[in-house]
Amino acid sequence: xxxLLRATPRLDTTALIYLALxxxxxxxxxxxxxxxxxxxSTANLVDMLTRxxxxxxxxIGMTLVILCRSxxxxxxxxxxxxxxxxxxxxxxxxxxxxxxxxxxLLVSGLIGAANGTIVAYLKVNPFIATLGTxxxxxxxxxxxxxxxxxxxxxxxxxFGYTRIGFIPVSALVMLALAAAAIWFLRSTRTGHHMYAVxxxxxxxxxxxxRTGRVLVAAHVLCAMFxxxxxxxxxxxxxxxxxxxxxxxYELDAIAAVVLGGTLLLGGKGGVAGTxxxxxxxxxxxxxxxxxxxxxxxxxxLRGAVIITAVAIYARRQLDRTxxxxxxxxxxxxxxxxxxxxxxxxxxxS
Amino acid sequence: MxxxxxxxxxxLRWAANPTGTVFVxxxxxxxxxxxxxxxxxxxxxxxxxLKQAAPLVILAAGQYFVIVSGxxxxxxxxxxxxxxxIAARLIDGEESRTVPVLLIMLAFGVAVGLVNGLITTxxxxxSFITTLGMLLVLYGAIKLWTGGAPTGSLSESFRQAGRMGIxxxxxxxxxxxxLLIMIGLGAGAxxxxxxxxxRILMASGDNERAAALSGGRVDYVRTMAFVLSGVSxxxxxxxxxxxxxxxxxxxxxxEFTVITAVVLGGVVLGGGRGxxxxxxxxxxxxxxxxxLFNQMALPSTVRPTVQGVIIIAAxxxxxxxxxxxxKTVPKATAIATPS
Numbered sequence: 001x002x003x004l005l006r007a008t009p010r011l012d013t014t015a016l017i018y019l020a021l022x023x024x025x026x027x028x029x030x031x032x033x034x035x036x037x038x039x040x041s042t043a044n045l046v047d048m049l050t051r052x053x054x055x056x057x058x059x060i061g062m063t064l065v066i067l068c069r070s071x072x073x074x075x076x077x078x079x080x081x082x083x084x085x086x087x088x089x090x091x092x093x094x095x096x097x098x099x100x101x102x103x104x105l106l107v108s109g110l111i112g113a114a115n116g117t118i119v120a121y122l123k124v125n126p127f128i129a130t131l132g133t134x135x136x137x138x139x140x141x142x143x144x145x146x147x148x149x150x151x152x153x154x155x156x157x158x159f160g161y162t163r164i165g166f167i168p169v170s171a172l173v174m175l176a177l178a179a180a181a182i183w184f185l186r187s188t189r190t191g192h193h194m195y196a197v198x199x200x201x202x203x204x205x206x207x208x209x210r211t212g213r214v215l216v217a218a219h220v221l222c223a224m225f226x227x228x229x230x231x232x233x234x235x236x237x238x239x240x241x242x243x244x245x246x247x248x249y250e251l252d253a254i255a256a257v258v259l260g261g262t263l264l265l266g267g268k269g270g271v272a273g274t275x276x277x278x279x280x281x282x283x284x285x286x287x288x289x290x291x292x293x294x295x296x297x298x299x300x301l302r303g304a305v306i307i308t309a310v311a312i313y314a315r316r317q318l319d320r321t322x323x324x325x326x327x328x329x330x331x332x333x334x335x336x337x338x339x340x341x342x343x344x345x346x347x348x349s
Numbered sequence: 350m351x352x353x354x355x356x357x358x359x360x361l362r363w364a365a366n367p368t369g370t371v372f373v374x375x376x377x378x379x380x381x382x383x384x385x386x387x388x389x390x391x392x393x394x395x396x397x398x399l400k401q402a403a404p405l406v407i408l409a410a411g412q413y414f415v416i417v418s419g420x421x422x423x424x425x426x427x428x429x430x431x432x433x434x435i436a437a438r439l440i441d442g443e444e445s446r447t448v449p450v451l452l453i454m455l456a457f458g459v460a461v462g463l464v465n466g467l468i469t470t471x472x473x474x475x476s477f478i479t480t481l482g483m484l485l486v487l488y489g490a491i492k493l494w495t496g497g498a499p500t501g502s503l504s505e506s507f508r509q510a511g512r513m514g515i516x517x518x519x520x521x522x523x524x525x526x527x528l529l530i531m532i533g534l535g536a537g538a539x540x541x542x543x544x545x546x547x548r549i550l551m552a553s554g555d556n557e558r559a560a561a562l563s564g565g566r567v568d569y570v571r572t573m574a575f576v577l578s579g580v581s582x583x584x585x586x587x588x589x590x591x592x593x594x595x596x597x598x599x600x601x602x603x604e605f606t607v608i609t610a611v612v613l614g615g616v617v618l619g620g621g622r623g624x625x626x627x628x629x630x631x632x633x634x635x636x637x638x639x640x641l642f643n644q645m646a647l648p649s650t651v652r653p654t655v656q657g658v659i660i661i662a663a664x665x666x667x668x669x670x671x672x673x674x675x676k677t678v679p680k681a682t683a684i685a686t687p688s
Contacts, residue, residue, distance in 0.1 A: 122665035125618045131605055132661035139654025251481060264475045296497070299489025307482035311472035 013261040013269075017276045020309060024280050028287035037290055044286055045166045051282040053170035054229055056275065058253035059260070060174070060181050061225025063274045064218045066257050067185070069198040069266025070119055070126040072219065073250050074134035075226040078111050080244040081137055082230020087150025087240030094153045104227045111137070112223025116216030134250075141242040148239040160235035170232050177228070181271040190217055198266025255306050256281055280309070368615040368627040370667045375630055378637045385644035393522035400514070400525035401592065402636035404429075404585035407531055408607045409614070409632035410538040410625055411581025414574035416611055419554035419620030420469060420476035422575060425582040425607060427487035428461055429600030432586030434491050434499045437595040441501040451507075454583050461487070462579025466572030484604070492597075499595050511591020527588050534584065538625045550574060554620020609660055610635045615667050 025039075032039040058075050065072045082104045089100035111133065118129040162169045185191040193214045196204040205211045233244050254264075260277030262269025284305060288298045382389050389395065408425055415422040432454050439450045465483055469476045491499075514525035541547050549565035550573075561567045589599060608618075614631030616623030638659065642652050 118661055118665065122661075123668035124661055124664045125612060125668075127618055128609060128612050128664050129661055131609065132657040132664075135653040135657030135660070139651050139657065142650035142653065143648065255478070255481060258475065258478050264477055294493060296489045296492035299485045300493065301489075303482035303485030303489065306485070307468060307474060307479060310474045310478050311468065 014273045014276070017259070017261050017273045017280075020312070021276045021280050021283070024283050024305075028283055032287060032290050035291055039287065039290065042166045044290060046163060046168065047289065048279075048282050048286040049166070049171040050168050051285055052278050053168065053174045054232055055249070055252050055256055055281060056171070056174035056178065056278045057225050057229040057232065058249055059256040059274050059278050060178050060271055061222035062250075062253040062257045063260070063262055063269065063271050064181070064185075064194060065126070065222045066254075066262050066264060067194050067198045067266055067269060068215050068218045069201070070215060070218065071130060071254070071264075072112075072115060072222050072226075073127065073130040074111065074115060074137060075222065075229070075253060076245045076247065076249040077134045077137035077141070078108050078223050078226040079230040079233060079249060080141060080242050081111075082108050082227040083233040083237070083244060084141070084145060084149055084230075084240030084242060086231050086234040087148075087152050090150065090152055090156060090234075092151040092153055094155050097153065097156050100156075101231065104231055105224055108223045108227025108230070109220050112220035112226075113216060115223065116219030119219065120212040120215040134245075138245060141245070145240070145242040148237070148241050150234075150240040152234050152238050152240075157235050157238055160232060170235075173228075175275070177225070178271050178275050185270060190214060194218055195267055198263075198268070200267070252281065259306060259309055368624055370663065371614045371627050371630045371634055374613070374663055375634045375637060378634060378641055382637065382641050382644055385641065389640070389644070392518075392520045396514075396521055396523055396525060396528065398636070398640060399531070400511075400527045402633055403525070403527035403531040404588045404592075405603075405607060405610060405636055406629045406632040407534055407581050407588070408585045408603065409610045409628045410535060411578040411585075412607050412611050413538070413614075413616060413623070413625045413628035414541075414550060414577045415476070416608070416616055416618060416628075417554045417620050417623060417625075418550045418571045418574045419557065420571060420574070421480060421608070421618075422465065422578045423477065423480040423604045423608075424461065424465060424483035424487060425578060425585075426600040426603035426605075427484045427491075428458065428579060428582040429586040429589060429603055430597075431487045431491050431600075432458065432583050433590040433595055433599045434495055434597075436507060436586070436590055437499055437501040437503055438495065439501070440504050440507060442504060444504045444506055447504045447506045451587070454586070455580070458579040458583030458586075459576055460579075461582075462576035463572065465579070466575030469575065470568035470571050480604075495597075497597070499597055501595075503590055503595065507587070508591040511588040511593075527592070530584065530588070534581070535626075535629055538629075542625050546570060546573070551621060554622075556621070606635060607632065613660065613663055 029039040032044075038044070058079065062072060062075065085107050086100045086104050089103045090096050115126075115130050115133055118124050118133070119126045122129075124132075159170060159173075164172070185194065193204065193209050193211075194217075196207065196209055197211045197214045201211050204214075229249070230244075234240055256277040257269075257274050258264060258277070259280055260269065260273030260275070262273060281302075284302060285298070288301065293301070379390075389398070408429070412422055412425060435454060435457065436450055439453065440446045461483065465476070465479055468474050468479045510526050510530065512525075514523040514528070516523050518524050542551070549560060549567070550570045552560035552563070552565055553567040553570055557567055586600070593599070610632035611623075611628045612618060612631070613634055614623060614627035614629070616628050616631075638656065639652075642655070647655065
């Protein structure tokens with residue numbers, strides 16, 4: 001492993017992840033071909049891309065909060081609530097679709113604002129804060145909705161099912177939003193601030209960044225992405241469903257973000273990698289499906305693949321504390337970060 | 350007079366620090382339960398409460414080791430479930446198999462912890478992902494092995510630990526084995542944190558590099574923390590299996606409850622701060638909260654909401670103290686100087 005990494009020191013993390021995606025695709029295609037089927041048949045491609053949209057929405061939002069060294073475990077609940085808000089607001093009336101979309105974005109944005117405020121200003125650890133808000137929403141859903149509610153007009157259901165060629169519209173929307181998020185992180189001030197806050201909140205604060213606002217913004221955006229996921233759920237089911245939260249979407253989203261090379265400790269990574277992470281998970285699921293692997297075995301394989309993938313490129317990332325050594329070796333010339341990373345890897349553990 | 354005031358200030362400050370908060374919260378919940386139903390504090394029913402709470406308290410002690418060293422263990426819920434299913438399947442009602450199966454379970458718990466620990470420390474995978482993957486693997490494996498519904502049954506002697514105890518004790522009625530195991534393991538955990546191992550564990554959560562430079566074997570203690578967590582999940586599985594019997598849902602979601610409990614005890618996620626006693630008290634607090642919900646006949650659907658609000662409020666309160674040390678110090682001196 002190590003000589004290989006040494007030989008390609010300039011390959012950046014995102015490129016490596018797309019390479020991993022290509023690898024997964026290749027191995028998957030061979031495995032499927034061995035069973036006498038074609039992974040790249042239209043039906044399989046559609047299946048693969050359909051899987052990406054839901055996790056994709058959640059994972060893009062999750063990338064933003066994770067970049068800020070935060071976390072959002074409430075997205076599954078937010079999505080479920082959003083699907084209900086959408087379906088009950090539309091209530092079968094085509095004219096109310098814009099209103100419903102607005103209502104969903106407002107509600108989910110408010111949830112995000114609450115999350116962000118609790119994390120940024122009440123200083124509650126994001127794991128606990130968003131687990132707590134998730135529980136609060138769960139309680140509301142369980143009390144308020146005993147079963148599916150609302151009615152989604154056929155026009156809006158198109159969002160869940162229509163496709164152009166073999167690409168579902170929802171996947172296109174997901175990719176468009178991903179592109180927007182990439183632009184946001186690379187070209188806006190708040191986007192840059194997110195990296196700064198995730199890298200080191202204290203340093204960011206001393207550099208004049210209002211860290212609290214940045215965190216709140218990330219949480220609001222993350223929850224709104226969950227809201228969009230809720231819209232997609234409503235479009236697919238044709239009704240609002242409180243049960244959606246039982247699928248543990250948040251864990252899938254986090255897995256995709258980390259597979260995409262974003263550091264859980266913040267400050268490093270990006271949406272491009274996340275999209276690749278989402279694609280890797282989708283390819284795996286499709287391959288398992290086509291090969292008709294026992295659904296329970298899927299979980300086992302998924303878990304193993306996630307760990308293996310992250311282990312393979314964990315060596316390239318800064319080590320888990322995400323800190324650079326504060327003091328260089330006395331007398332030595334300033335060393336570029338790559339060398340420092342390498343010297344740490346060599347250190348026997 | 351001043352001394353009394355000083356003591357009061359000290360007491361208030363203790364109550365306000367994150368470790369103290371959990372005991373205050375626990376006391377408050379107990380008072381609320383007392384007003385809802387004073388019979389709760391009679392020996393037998395209080396013992397029953399402790400018996401029911403024991404597994405979570407033990408899990409909290411195990412999780413504490415992992416969290417204080419700067420990691421997470423999300424796989425404990427799945428491991429508890431796996432252990433119960435393994436026990437039922439392998440024992441299958443045969444008394445004679447109880448002890449060998451217990452040994453197998455212990456070995457399995459240690460193995461899972463070891464794998465978690467080695468992947469996290471040697472392969473440098475973030476523990477959140479390692480244990481999330483382990484969670485998926487364990488849930489999948491259980492269901493794959495049992496075909497969806499657990500089969501077999503536990504032996505009577507296996508169920509002793511979770512259900513029975515020393516009978517006919519005056520006032521208390523029954524002293525559950527679970528309680529004794531909980532106290533024993535709790536004392537062991539406290540003792541362990543006072544050893545060299547415990548101090549290195551704490552140091553590696555606080556500042557990994559400093560701990561390593563001071564000669565602490567950071568990777569070793571972190572791996573052992575995962576092993577301890579695996580063992581605690583095994584013991585919890587034995588108790589829960591004995592107490593509640595076998596079902597496919599055992600342990601589901603428990604990882605979040607137990608992490609909440611540990612954090613409620615003032616232990617900081619990210620490591621390096623907090624005490625194991627407070628972590629266990631956090632678990633007791635959560636169980637007491639569930640009892641309070643029962644006593645108040647709160648509809649089961651509303652409970653998550655109340656639970657969420659209380660958790661956020663408690664942790665926010667504790668965090669307020671931790672993040673503003675500057676404000677408490679001048680206040681203390683202001684009181685001290687006039688005297």
